[in-house]
Amino acid sequence: MINSKLVRAFDRIADLLEIDGEKAFRINSYRRAARTLKDLTEDVAVVAAENRLTELPGIGKGTAQRIEQYIDTGHTDVLDELQAKLPEGLPALLEIQGMGPKKVALVYDKLGVGNLGDLKRVIDSGEMEKLPGLGATSVKRIAEGIAFLETSSQRTPMGIALPIAEAFAAQIVAMIGVKRVEIAGSLRRGAETIGDVDILCAAKDGEGIVKQFVALEGVKRVLASGSTKGSVTVPFGEGKELQVDLRVVPADSFGAAWQYFTGSKEHNVRLREIAVRKQLRLNEWGLFDGDEPIAGRDEAGVYKELDLRWVPPELREDRGELERGADFGGLVSSQDIRGDLHVHTTASDGRCTIEEMAEAAKRLGYKYLAICDHSKSSTIANGLSVERMRRHIDEIRAANEQTRGIEILAGTECDILPDGSLDYADEILAQCDWVVASIHSAMGPGGKGKSSPTERTVAAMQNPFVSAIGHPTGRLLSRRAPMELDMAAVIEAAAKTHTMLEINASWQRLDLQDVHVRQAIEGGVELVINTDAHHVDQLEQMVYGVTTARRGGALRKSVANCLSLTELRKRIVLKRQT
DNA sequence: GCCGTTTTCGGCCCGACTGTTTTCAGTCG
Numbered sequence: 393m394i395n396s397k398l399v400r401a402f403d404r405i406a407d408l409l410e411i412d413g414e415k416a417f418r419i420n421s422y423r424r425a426a427r428t429l430k431d432l433t434e435d436v437a438v439v440a441a442e443n444r445l446t447e448l449p450g451i452g453k454g455t456a457q458r459i460e461q462y463i464d465t466g467h468t469d470v471l472d473e474l475q476a477k478l479p480e481g482l483p484a485l486l487e488i489q490g491m492g493p494k495k496v497a498l499v500y501d502k503l504g505v506g507n508l509g510d511l512k513r514v515i516d517s518g519e520m521e522k523l524p525g526l527g528a529t530s531v532k533r534i535a536e537g538i539a540f541l542e543t544s545s546q547r548t549p550m551g552i553a554l555p556i557a558e559a560f561a562a563q564i565v566a567m568i569g570v571k572r573v574e575i576a577g578s579l580r581r582g583a584e585t586i587g588d589v590d591i592l593c594a595a596k597d598g599e600g601i602v603k604q605f606v607a608l609e610g611v612k613r614v615l616a617s618g619s620t621k622g623s624v625t626v627p628f629g630e631g632k633e634l635q636v637d638l639r640v641v642p643a644d645s646f647g648a649a650w651q652y653f654t655g656s657k658e659h660n661v662r663l664r665e666i667a668v669r670k671q672l673r674l675n676e677w678g679l680f681d682g683d684e685p686i687a688g689r690d691e692a693g694v695y696k697e698l699d700l701r702w703v704p705p706e707l708r709e710d711r712g713e714l715e716r717g718a719d720f721g722g723l724v725s726s727q728d729i730r731g732d733l734h735v736h737t738t739a740s741d742g743r744c745t746i747e748e749m750a751e752a753a754k755r756l757g758y759k760y761l762a763i764c765d766h767s768k769s770s771t772i773a774n775g776l777s778v779e780r781m782r783r784h785i786d787e788i789r790a791a792n793e794q795t796r797g798i799e800i801l802a803g804t805e806c807d808i809l810p811d812g813s814l815d816y817a818d819e820i821l822a823q824c825d826w827v828v829a830s831i832h833s834a835m836g837p838g839g840k841g842k843s844s845p846t847e848r849t850v851a852a853m854q855n856p857f858v859s860a861i862g863h864p865t866g867r868l869l870s871r872r873a874p875m876e877l878d879m880a881a882v883i884e885a886a887a888k889t890h891t892m893l894e895i896n897a898s899w900q901r902l903d904l905q906d907v908h909v910r911q912a913i914e915g916g917v918e919l920v921i922n923t924d925a926h927h928v929d930q931l932e933q934m935v936y937g938v939t940t941a942r943r944g945g946a947l948r949k950s951v952a953n954c955l956s957l958t959e960l961r962k963r964i965v966l967k968r969q970t
Numbered sequence: 971g972c973c974g975t976t977t978t979c980g981g982c983c984c985g986a987c988t989g990t991t992t993t994c995a996g997t998c999g
Contacts, residue, residue: 415971416982417971417972418971418972419971420971420972420982421971422971424971425971450971450972451972452971452972452973453971453972454971454972455971455972489997489998490988490996490997490998491997492998493996493997494995494996494997495996495997525989525990525991525995525996526989526990527989527990529988529989529990530988530989530990530996533988533989577999590999616987618987620986620987621986621987652984652999655999657999660983660984660999661982661983661984662983663983664983664984665982665983667983668983669976673984674983674984675983675984675985676985676986677985
């Protein structure tokens, strides 16, 4: 699809326009268009062909023309002209903390800086700090910004950031005078990757709390330490750093501040527009009628006074959540999950036994657990031969006999082979209670007599024993791109065959991702949220899958593992009889 | 450049912080 290329083109236009000193509104409209295209789940070329471009939010006549030109020629005049005018390396400089469009334009105009190398040179030579409006301190900060950019991974997966954030929050809440501590920012919204960790704290003595915060164990560098805000970095992985910000506010403003710092920026802009229409003013300190505060202590009050329903953080992305009459109350939550229907054991590549996994699942309050080890073709993952699989099923049945308080289902994660057939014959699959079918090999686009991932997935769904498709796109966050999957075709086939689609909860996968969750629900497909755990500890990753489901607007009634075991079995039978 | 239950023209969110200033511009979230 050409969508992602257009997203990059429009973001680049916006960057260049900013450096060029264009009006903010025009720049924003390009960013808005880029975001719309990023969220779009269908091929923009199809939308264009059907003359529906201007129906998309933030896309008017002008942008539609540029999209059409790009589809036809691979270029847009606007971008070509800007690129002819400004050096290629300039937009990258905007990523440096402390460098905004004005400063980028300044160093370009006065010193001819066209890329990162040039910038480093004029910093070292001392030329930069002589520029008007700059000085030794700001140049030093920019130099630190460059260093941070080069050591930090740009975006950190939610699964790495959340434990770090929770550890900090636990230490802050123990400080004297702290009334309340909460995680805010994109982490609270459940974004799959985050830029930095935002922690909010209610206390009177901001300076004292911030001082303790920047001195906490695990802090590598202190970026800022003031009376309301502290900012530090924390090492993780191999030489990487994550930024953690703490803000301290009075208890009376906690709700407004939590709302404000949770974002997203776009959601907040929309909220403030609504406030303005009501002749009110909304900021991080509260909602005001003139100088009179009318809300701010809690989040719900802020929404209520704007005649809005409180919006769950996962949905605050300005994707229509303030307008849509959505059923927020029915949104799936972690408490609704009654079982995990995709885990591995030592039989294939897991590190715990059937009994260990079952005991851990029971501790989480689950009523059922499906053991789904790899099938024979997944040799790297120690996939089970037919003979081993038969014995494995017997072992699962025996373990189930021995275990009380949880039902252990005999399952498999059966490979979908390159030709679209399944790795086990129906005779084996029929013995399983539950079958997840997944693609693990030949993940390329297909063609030339080779089946495409879409064809293979759709073919697998025709098998009556296939209950669900595992990690449908096969992506690994920032490590492997998703397969080229025609999601609309997969969803249509899933609905028709009563096959569920998995939201793989592993923070390295989150597959389906949020926009596809929404698309699947709109297509009438039932979902299942599984951890794909290879160790008892990984069962706790369910929360990431639930968060992703919530971001896609999934209600508990759309998620199969919120069902009782009896109801779940009925769903499996329904598929087998179709 | 987009958009419309005050509008097809004239709007389009808000405040803190910082460093450079002597009244404010730029950046950030």
